[in-house]
Amino acid sequence: MSSPAAQSDWRRLDSRMVLIHPVREVIRFLPALVGLLFAGGQVGQHWYGALGAVVPIALGVARWFTTRYRFTAQQVQLRRGLVNKTELSAPLDRVRSVDVTATLLHRALGLAVVKIGTGAANSNDGSVILDGLSAKQAAALRRDLLHRVDAERVAAQGDSPTTDVNGQAREAAKAARPAYVEAPDEVLYTMRPAWFALAPLAPAGFITALALLGVGAQVISQAGIDLTENGAVRDGVDLARGFGVMVVVAVAVVAGLAFIVIVALIGSVLTWFGFRLSRDPGGRTFHVSRGLLTTRNTSMEARRLRGVELHEPIPMRWARAASLSAITTGVAGKKSQDSSSLTPPSPRVVVARTADAILGARGVLDIPIAGHGPVAARRRYTRALLGWIALTALASVPLVALDLLPYAGVAAVGLLVLALLLGRSRAAALGHALTDRFLIGRSGAVDRETFVVERTAAVAVTYRQTFFQRRAGVATVLLATAAGDQEYAVLDVPAEAGAVLFTELLDTVRTH
Incomplete structure (x- = not known):
């Protein structure tokens, strides 16, 4: 059993959260409350809705009472729940990203939410969320976690949540980096x-x-x-x-x-609104701030960055626009796209310039991409036509049933044109490039994506051929990494070229 001293280390989040949690629960139960309100009105009992609101309000208050957190020398820990109790922890030496957000209610009450990400491979992505620190505490915590301030400075930070009566934060900071020196950040991108x-x-x-x-x-x-x-x-x-x-x-x-x-x-x-990407003077951390009603400040360590990903959906390509996201450890997969955003939709030339500044290399996104040849192109057209057959069949059934046979023919022709255009776009997009530092791959038509991954980030390389790929003489080369989507594929590359690419990437894995 824990000692009284250990139990006293646990503390509740800011008491002002008692005003926020009930509002959230009421919004969550809003459809049911509206139903109760209408049901009560039909029988002349208008108090049904008010009575129903008591339940979510009570749940909101209980959420604050049953949530506690503490910082030890090695971890940040969070306990929550009344019936089903949950305890989360994140090692301080494995912190990969720190997000500070504030909804309109949080800002009105001077509060913020801190999400501490470690990138662990579990259902919670290794994140601990402290929902209800004061804005001043949140800013101090983000600074301390990312820059590893020295023990004396942490000890003097009386309003920092990492400073406790036992001096545990001082112990955690002894082996950390030198104190962070305040200086203007280098602005890499600003939203117009x-x-x-x-x-x-x-x-x-x-x-x-x-x-x-x-x-x-x-x-x-x-x-x-x-x-x-x-x-x-x-x-x-x-x-x-x-x-x-x-x-x-x-x-x-x-x-x-x-x-x-x-x-x-x-x-x-x-x-x-107000999107701004900057880098600290020491080049150690990238900072992203944005938001109008709900503000969000995201910080990620530069040494965790393994590449970038360019997103160009069809309409944005028409306007020569794109957006950029980070490939970084600790911000993994599609679930964390908000945390990995480096630019919102912007002119492509601006996005490319931002990518160059982030990667420290010129013209990375403008490097010529080698196509994968006629066989890969034919496979793109084949898949598009198979999709056309399926969609035409689905669209024709209701039209024929409604005695609108001429419209079924028009729909079939229109879908055929779209399928051919889709196949052409996918074939034109498919390709890759390999430099001394990066593997670059591009694919997709509706949402074209170009990834730029550092070769040294690879932890494994796979050369894969399905039955149909072997018959066609193409292969897929997969680069596995601990960052981003975990796996980046060069699709349908000619078999011989794929073998060469596989060998070069494998040599990189062996030497690093």
Whole structure:
């Protein structure tokens, strides 16, 4: 059993979180509360909604009472839960990234959320989240964790959460780096207002619009509202029938696009407002700050950076725009794309210049990419045509059932054109390059991605051929690394060229 002294080291988060947790829980239960409110109104019991709100409010208060944290000489530990208790820990010497965020409620109360990432391979990605430190504590904690200030400075930091009565933080900092010296950061990228216009060209706007429609549909369903009984809706349906199918479809497409554009612009301003990428004077840490209502400050150690990834969805390519993300240990996979963002959608020339500054090399994203030949191109077209057959069959069934056979033919021709364009785009994008320092690979059509990974980051290399690849004379070379997506593939490279690439990368693994 733990000693009383050890138990006293555990402390609660800021008491002002008692005002935030209940609000969050009420929002979480909002669809159910709306349903209760409508149900109570129908039977004349309007207090149903108020009574239902007591449960999420109580859960929010209980969340604060049952959450504690502490810093030891080696770890940061977090306990939470009343019935199902959970304890998380992160070794201080394995901290890879520190995110400081503050929602509108947090900012109003002078609070912040600190996410300490270690990049461990578990369901929580090795992260410990301290939701409810004062803004001053959060800033001090981020600085201390990333720059390893000396023991005397940590001991003097009375408002730093890493300084406790037992002096454990002093012990943890003894072997750390010299004290961090305040100096202006080197600014590598700053968001310009004109670049918000690129937001509708990114997939995020479309995804957000669909999410909003889904939430709206759920609220309507939970509230028990029947749109078919609404007079305005019935009048609108009758009016649409009078204009014909094509006119209705055209109006729906235009309205949908307008909705996506508006949502994308609002979302872009909220997310990317004030985006700034900088590097500390010693070149040890990259800092990203952004956000309008919810501010976010992300820091990652430069020595953990293993490369970058360029994202060019189709609409953004038309505007010669792109976005950039980091390939770094401790920020792994698609789950942590927000933490790995290095630039929002911006002109490609600006993104390329930023990548050069980050990697310390010139023209990396402009290095000529070697294509993979006609066999790889043919495989791209084949897959696109197989997709066309499947989509045409799916689209034809409802059209034929509705006695709209001519439209089925139009849909088939339109989908065929799209399939051929898709195959052509994928074939043109596919390729790779190998330099003394980097492996560069590119693939994709709808969302074209170019990765630049340091060869020294490789921990393993795989030469793989499926049955169909062997028959076609192509192969896939996989570079395994501890950073980013963990695995980066050079697809459908000619077998002989793939063997050469595999050998060169394997030599790098053996010598490092």
